[in-house]
Amino acid sequence: MSGDILQDDSSSEEGGFRNPALNIEEPPGSDTELDIRIMRRKRAQSVFVGDLGAAVVVRDADKSYKAGTPVLMGLNMTVPCGSIYGLLGSSGCGKTTLLSCIIANRKLDSGNIWVFGSKPGTDKSIGVPGKNIGYMPQDISLYMEFSIEETLTYFGTLCGMSSEQVKTTRAFLKELLDLPKESRRISSLSGGQQRRVSFATALIHEPELLILDEPTVGVDPVLRQNIWKHLGKLVSSKRTTVIITTHYIEEARNADNIGIMRSGRLLAEKNPQELMDDYGSTLEKVVLRLCRKDTALKINPSDFAEVLKRRDAAAQNEDGKKIPDVRMAGVMKEPETGVQDSLIRIKALTGKNFAILFRNLILLSFVIWIPVFLVSIMCLALGSDPTHLSIGLVNDEVDHYSVCTNITRVIGECNIENLSCQFLRNIPEDTVDLKIFNTEEDALTAVQEGKTWGFIKFPNEFSSLFWERAATGANVDEATLNGSEIIVRLDESSKQTAAPIKKALYDAFEDFIADMLSDCGFDERQGESVLKFNTPIFGRDNTDFREYLAPSLAVGIIFFFPIITSAIRYIQEKKCGMMERSLVAGVNVWEIMVAYSISEFFVLAIQALLTYAVLTLVFKIHVLGTGILIVITYLLSGYGGVSMGFLFGSFCTEEIQAAILAMAAFFPNFLLSGLVWPVEGMPVPLQYVAYVLPCTLSSESVRSIVSRGWEFSHPNVWPGFVILIAYIVGYFILTVLIHKVFKR
Numbered sequence: 001m002s003g004d005i006l007q008d009d010s011s012s013e014e015g016g017f018r019n020p021a022l023n024i025e026e027p028p029g030s031d032t033e034l035d036i037r038i039m040r041r042k043r044a045q046s047v048f049v050g051d052l053g054a055a056v057v058v059r060d061a062d063k064s065y066k067a068g069t070p071v072l073m074g075l076n077m078t079v080p081c082g083s084i085y086g087l088l089g090s091s092g093c094g095k096t097t098l099l100s101c102i103i104a105n106r107k108l109d110s111g112n113i114w115v116f117g118s119k120p121g122t123d124k125s126i127g128v129p130g131k132n133i134g135y136m137p138q139d140i141s142l143y144m145e146f147s148i149e150e151t152l153t154y155f156g157t158l159c160g161m162s163s164e165q166v167k168t169t170r171a172f173l174k175e176l177l178d179l180p181k182e183s184r185r186i187s188s189l190s191g192g193q194q195r196r197v198s199f200a201t202a203l204i205h206e207p208e209l210l211i212l213d214e215p216t217v218g219v220d221p222v223l224r225q226n227i228w229k230h231l232g233k234l235v236s237s238k239r240t241t242v243i244i245t246t247h248y249i250e251e252a253r254n255a256d257n258i259g260i261m262r263s264g265r266l267l268a269e270k271n272p273q274e275l276m277d278d279y280g281s282t283l284e285k286v287v288l289r290l291c292r293k294d295t296a297l298k299i300n301p302s303d304f305a306e307v308l309k310r311r312d313a314a315a316q317n318e319d320g321k322k323i324p325d326v327r328m329a330g331v332m333k334e335p336e337t338g339v340q341d342s343l344i345r346i347k348a349l350t351g352k353n354f355a356i357l358f359r360n361l362i363l364l365s366f367v368i369w370i371p372v373f374l375v376s377i378m379c380l381a382l383g384s385d386p387t388h389l390s391i392g393l394v395n396d397e398v399d400h401y402s403v404c405t406n407i408t409r410v411i412g413e414c415n416i417e418n419l420s421c422q423f424l425r426n427i428p429e430d431t432v433d434l435k436i437f438n439t440e441e442d443a444l445t446a447v448q449e450g451k452t453w454g455f456i457k458f459p460n461e462f463s464s465l466f467w468e469r470a471a472t473g474a475n476v477d478e479a480t481l482n483g484s485e486i487i488v489r490l491d492e493s494s495k496q497t498a499a500p501i502k503k504a505l506y507d508a509f510e511d512f513i514a515d516m517l518s519d520c521g522f523d524e525r526q527g528e529s530v531l532k533f534n535t536p537i538f539g540r541d542n543t544d545f546r547e548y549l550a551p552s553l554a555v556g557i558i559f560f561f562p563i564i565t566s567a568i569r570y571i572q573e574k575k576c577g578m579m580e581r582s583l584v585a586g587v588n589v590w591e592i593m594v595a596y597s598i599s600e601f602f603v604l605a606i607q608a609l610l611t612y613a614v615l616t617l618v619f620k621i622h623v624l625g626t627g628i629l630i631v632i633t634y635l636l637s638g639y640g641g642v643s644m645g646f647l648f649g650s651f652c653t654e655e656i657q658a659a660i661l662a663m664a665a666f667f668p669n670f671l672l673s674g675l676v677w678p679v680e681g682m683p684v685p686l687q688y689v690a691y692v693l694p695c696t697l698s699s700e701s702v703r704s705i706v707s708r709g710w711e712f713s714h715p716n717v718w719p720g721f722v723i724l725i726a727y728i729v730g731y732f733i734l735t736v737l738i739h740k741v742f743k744r
C-alpha cells in the first residue's frame with residue numbers, strides 16, 4: 001500500500017479534519033450527530049437505488065457447526081459500499097459466524113458471499129482477507145505481552161505500511177481513541193482500553209472494509225460517540241464500508257442500514273429511521289416487534305429440510321456461483337502483488353516472533369541451553385564404565401592379607417607359587433574392590449544381601465594344579481582340571497555392571513598368563529587366543545560407549561524440545577486470536593511457518609553449535625569427519641521438531657494436548673531410532689519402522705561422521721539429511737492442509 005495510493009482519494013472533501021498519514025477528512029458541516037445521521041440516511045437511500053453498489057452481498061447462506069443445528073439458514077444480506085451497516089441480533093443468533101464467513105475465516109455450507117464483487121479468499125485482488133479489510137473480533141485477540149506500539153506496528157507493517165506511515169497513524173489513533181501511553185503492555189490495560197487498542201488495530205491501515213464485532217462494549221458513552229463519529233468520517237471521506245455488530249441497539253441508529261438477525265436469518269434490512277417509521281418509535285421496539293412477529297411465524301422443521309435441499313442444489317448448480325443482480329463495488333486499493341506482499345508479511349511476522357522471543361530473556365536462554373545441558377548430563381552420567389565394584393574373594397590357597405599383599409613381581413623370575421596372588425595382582429583396583437571372605441557361603445550371602453556383585457574363589461591347591469594342568473597338556477586328569485579352575489559367580493541382573501567385571505577378570509587373566517610365560521622363559525603369545533584382533537578399522541579398542549551414544553542422542557534431544565515449544569507457540573497464537581487476526585490481514589499459514597522458521601534459526605543454530613562445542617571441547621568426543629555436517633544435522637533435527645510441533649499445534653486446541661502428543665511421539669522415536677540401542681538388535685518388522693523414523697538415519701549419519709570420518713556423499717550419511725528434510729517438508733504441508741480442513 002503506497003502512500004500515493006492512500007492519498008488518492010477522489011471522494012474526500014475540502015476543508016475537513018485530516019489524518020496526516022491516512023488523509024482522512026472530516027466532511028464540513030457534520031458537527032452534530034443529527035447531521036451525520038441525515039447525511040447517512042440520504043446516502044443509504046441512494047445506495048439502494050444503485051449509486052454506490054454493494055461491497056458485501058450474502059445470498060442463501062447456510063452454515064452449521066453440528067449436523068442438524070443450523071446457525072445460518074438461507075441468510076441474505078446486502079451491504080452498500082461506503083456505508084455503515086449495523087448487524088443486530090440476540091446473543092447466539094449467528095452474527096459472529098456470519099462475519100467470519102465474510103472475512104473467509106470460515107466457509108459456508110451452501111450459499112454465496114461476494115465482497116467487492118468476488119468471493120473472499122479466492123480472488124487476491126480484492127484484498128479480503130488482506131490489507132483491504134480491518135477486522136476487530138469480539139475478543140481482544142491481541143498479544144497480551146506486546147505494547148500498544150508493538151501491536152499497532154505489527155499490524156501496520158503486515159499490511160505494507162512504511163514505518164513513517166505507521167508512526168503517524170499511531171499518533172493519530174492514540175489521540176482519536178484516547179489510548180494510554182504506547183509503551184504500556186496490553187496485559188496492563190483495562191478492558192475498555194484493550195478494546196480501543198483492538199479497534200485501533202483494525203483501523204491502522206485504513207482498510208476499505210471494516211468489520212467490527214461489538215467494538216463499543218465496555219467503552220464509555222463519550223468515547224462511543226467518538227467512535228461512531230469517526231466511522232462516519234471514514235465512510236464519508238474514504239467510502240469505507242463498515243459492518244458493525246452491537247448489543248446497544250439504540251446506537252445502531254447511527255448506521256446507514258441495519259440488519260436484524262434472528263435464528264440465522266435476517267428479519268429486516270433497512271435504514272433505521274425507515275424501520276422506526278414502520279415499526280415503532282425506538283429501535284428497541286422495532287427489534288422487539290420484528291422478533292415477536294417472527295416467533296408468531298415460528299420456524300418449523302421443514303425450514304431445515306429447505307436448508308439441506310438448498311445445499312444439495314448449490315453443490316450441483318453452478319448458477320449458485322454467479323454474482324447476483326446487485327451492482328457490485330470494485331476494489332479500490334492496489335491488488336496483492338504475490339511474492340512481494342508475502343515478503344512484507346514474512347518480515348512483519350518475523351519481527352513479531354523476535355519481539356516475543358526476546359521478551360523473556362531468561363526463558364530464551366533456558367531454551368537455548370536445555371539441549372546443551374541435557375547432552376552434558378548425558379555425557380557425565382552415561383557411557384563410562386562403572387568403577388569400584390565390590391567383589392568377594394575366597395582364597396583357599398593362601399591367606400590373602402598375609403601372603404598376597406606382600407608378593408610383588410620380579411621380571412624374569414619364574415615364580416610358580418601363590419599363583420592366585422599373581423592373578424589377583426593384575427585385577428585393576430579402580431574397577432574391582434576385593435572383599436575377603438573365609439568361606440564360599442559367606443561370599444554368597446554377601447551377594448544375596450546386595451553387598452557385592454559376585455565372588456571369585458581359588459581352590460586350595462590352585463598353583464600346583466594349575467602348573468600341572470599347563471605342563472601335562474592332553475593327559476591332564478579330571479581332578480587336576482577341577483582343582484585348577486577359578487570359580488566366578490556374578491550378579492548378572494545388571495549386564496552393564498557385570499560386563500566390566502568380566503572384562504577386568506579376562507584382562508587380568510591374560511596379563512597373568514603373559515607375565516608367567518615370559519618370566520619362565522616362554523613366548524607370551526603361547527597364552528594368547530588364536531583369534532587375533534588387530535587394530536580396529538574404525539574406532540579404538542577402548543572406544544568409549546559415550547562416543548557411540550552422545551553425538552547421536554543429541555539428535556534426539558535437539559529434535560524433541562522444539563516440538564513442545566513450537567506447538568505451544570502455535571496454540572497460544574490461535575487461542576489469543578492473533579492468528580485469526582493475522583490471517584484476516586492476509587497472512588497465509590505457510591508464511592507463519594516460514595517466519596517462525598526464520599526466527600527459530602537463531603535458537604536452533606545456537607543450540608546446534610553449543611551442543612557440538614560441548615561434545616568436542618568439553619567431553620573430548622573425537623570427530624573424524626567434517627564437524628559442520630554434524631552441526632547441520634543438529635540444525636535440521638531442530639527444524640524437524642519445529643515442524644512436528646506446528647503439526648500438533650494445528651489440530652490441538654490446548655497446550656496440554658500438544659505436550660502429551662509430543663511425549664507420545666518422542667518416546668517411540670527415542671527408543672526405536674537406535675539412539676540408545678542398535679536397530680539391528682530389534683525384531684525385523686520393528687527395524688522397518690525404525691528406519692523410517694526421522695532420527696534413525698540422521699543419528700546413524702552423525703555416528704558415521706564422528707567415528708568413521710565419512711563425508712556427505714557416503715551412502716550412510718546423506719540419507720540422514722534427506723529424511724530430515726523430507727519430514728520437515730511433509731509436516732509443513734500437513735499443517736497447511738489441516739489448517740484448511742479446520743477452517744470449515
Ligand SMILES: Nc1ncnc2c1ncn2[C@@H]1O[C@H](COP(=O)(O)OP(=O)(O)OP(=O)(O)O)[C@@H](O)[C@H]1O
Nearest residue numbers: 065066071089090091092093094095096097098138
Ligand atoms: N466453533 C464453533 N463450534 C460449534 N458451535 C459454535 C462455534 N462457534 C459458534 N457456535 C455456535 O453457533 C451459534 C452462533 O454463534 P455466534 O458466535 O455466531 O453468535 P453471535 O450472534 O455472534 O453471538 P454473540 O452476540 O453472543 O457473540 C451459537 O449457538 C454458538 O454456540
